[in-house]
Amino acid sequence: MKASDREAAPAGAARKVPTQDRSKQRVERILDAAADVFAEVGIEAATTEAIAAKAETSIGSLYQFFPNKKAIFYAIVARYAERVRELFDYEVAPIAGRTWQEQIDASIDVLYAFHHVDAGFRAILRNWSSGEFLEADDAINREFARRTEALLEAHAKALPAAKRRVVAEVLVETVSAMLILSARRDPEHGKLIVAEAKAMLHRYLEPYSARPRGRPKGTGKKPAK
Amino acid sequence: MKASDREAAPAGAARKVPTQDRSKQRVERILDAAADVFAEVGIEAATTEAIAAKAETSIGSLYQFFPNKKAIFYAIVARYAERVRELFDYEVAPIAGRTWQEQIDASIDVLYAFHHVDAGFRAILRNWSSGEFLEADDAINREFARRTEALLEAHAKALPAAKRRVVAEVLVETVSAMLILSARRDPEHGKLIVAEAKAMLHRYLEPYSARPRGRPKGTGKKPAK
DNA sequence: GTCGAATGTGAGGTCGCCCTCACGTTCCCG
DNA sequence: CGGGAACGTGAGGGCGACCTCACATTCGAC
Numbered sequence: 001m002k003a004s005d006r007e008a009a010p011a012g013a014a015r016k017v018p019t020q021d022r023s024k025q026r027v028e029r030i031l032d033a034a035a036d037v038f039a040e041v042g043i044e045a046a047t048t049e050a051i052a053a054k055a056e057t058s059i060g061s062l063y064q065f066f067p068n069k070k071a072i073f074y075a076i077v078a079r080y081a082e083r084v085r086e087l088f089d090y091e092v093a094p095i096a097g098r099t100w101q102e103q104i105d106a107s108i109d110v111l112y113a114f115h116h117v118d119a120g121f122r123a124i125l126r127n128w129s130s131g132e133f134l135e136a137d138d139a140i141n142r143e144f145a146r147r148t149e150a151l152l153e154a155h156a157k158a159l160p161a162a163k164r165r166v167v168a169e170v171l172v173e174t175v176s177a178m179l180i181l182s183a184r185r186d187p188e189h190g191k192l193i194v195a196e197a198k199a200m201l202h203r204y205l206e207p208y209s210a211r212p213r214g215r216p217k218g219t220g221k222k223p224a225k
Numbered sequence: 226m227k228a229s230d231r232e233a234a235p236a237g238a239a240r241k242v243p244t245q246d247r248s249k250q251r252v253e254r255i256l257d258a259a260a261d262v263f264a265e266v267g268i269e270a271a272t273t274e275a276i277a278a279k280a281e282t283s284i285g286s287l288y289q290f291f292p293n294k295k296a297i298f299y300a301i302v303a304r305y306a307e308r309v310r311e312l313f314d315y316e317v318a319p320i321a322g323r324t325w326q327e328q329i330d331a332s333i334d335v336l337y338a339f340h341h342v343d344a345g346f347r348a349i350l351r352n353w354s355s356g357e358f359l360e361a362d363d364a365i366n367r368e369f370a371r372r373t374e375a376l377l378e379a380h381a382k383a384l385p386a387a388k389r390r391v392v393a394e395v396l397v398e399t400v401s402a403m404l405i406l407s408a409r410r411d412p413e414h415g416k417l418i419v420a421e422a423k424a425m426l427h428r429y430l431e432p433y434s435a436r437p438r439g440r441p442k443g444t445g446k447k448p449a450k
Numbered sequence: 451g452t453c454g455a456a457t458g459t460g461a462g463g464t465c466g467c468c469c470t471c472a473c474g475t476t477c478c479c480g
Numbered sequence: 481c482g483g484g485a486a487c488g489t490g491a492g493g494g495c496g497a498c499c500t501c502a503c504a505t506t507c508g509a510c
Contacts, residue, residue: 044269058489166417177402204425283459
């Protein structure tokens, strides 16, 4: 990807949309391969030839469905964003009977597993370079943050509405950073990091949490204020 | 920078070292220009021609002192690492009479200012792509973490030695993430983020801090354990 | 002032990468 | 089974980026 591509096709310019099953699968294979290649060598250094090769198809096919490399990138981002949305809606949604600490821990565990299942994900999510791509990263995290705000509204009764946005941003960005850090270390140490991150967030959010007095689980210590 | 550069000169291969003042200044100008260009368009998309143009010199001169683009990149990383070391040694070092909370706040403020003074810094520090460059980023943060460990040893008496490394890593990575996030937002909102980050770290570190009982500033609540 | 070394220059060689296009293959509908 | 549409292929055009090299300029010691 060269600097001069800056003004290339907007996102998914005029191209065939696959109608047959065969080609739908091919498109999926291309996306999978692209995610792998991006993760391995970086987005800019990834070549369409390498992607096609890994997808076991020809460049011609690749360019039949994607107008250019950028479009492939954005298609992957869209796919990830969709997965993240689903994850949030089905896995991170609050479960009745959980304490908010358990809720946090469970959410982090879910995201941790997601990061580790799809090696491309964590690479794509953060490890790109120029401003244009950072936009996409930020967009995903903003979406995260928006949904986190909703969770805060439900759970963190002691948190004034005006501060919700900042707190949500800080939370999302911290969790992202911790998961990425943890993925960079060996699994054992990575788990320590995740555990420590959980502890940090517990202590951070404690003053914001609604505190129905006299919970049986409580340690007996009083809330900070 | 193409994928095939992977095996290029190790870092600073055989090249003239500047002996005259004129050329020393030129090398500095090239590094400054390169930092700017990297920050603007990303590392991979940056071209040696653009760097030379911004440094108001010719490509020929550039290649007289640097064997290839990678070498320029690593020279910048080394320069930044050096500045960060100095920052840590002279600005983040503990000051007698400060509470540990004040120490944290002051350190973050110093790093915040550093990030904002040198626009290239924050861009370089995180926004690069392929694995090779991530190495360099991680290396800098490991160095940060090592020095933070030393600070923890001095300040966080309640923190067992075995946990120091994880805590230092979590701290460094969190601060990095928060500063980068804050730089992505407009300055006003950015300051809110920094303030919130400080609050988070205060609460996080509280149980680890040495707690000479009966401090006048204390809220009276007992540490979590 | 003289001369050799250090430094500066930029047109152009070379190469890798993006993407096209003309042609071959598979699918599907009646 | 026939024909048209969808799909698949890969050699190669074109372009831009890295880096070289032959030559020009400046520096500094004597």
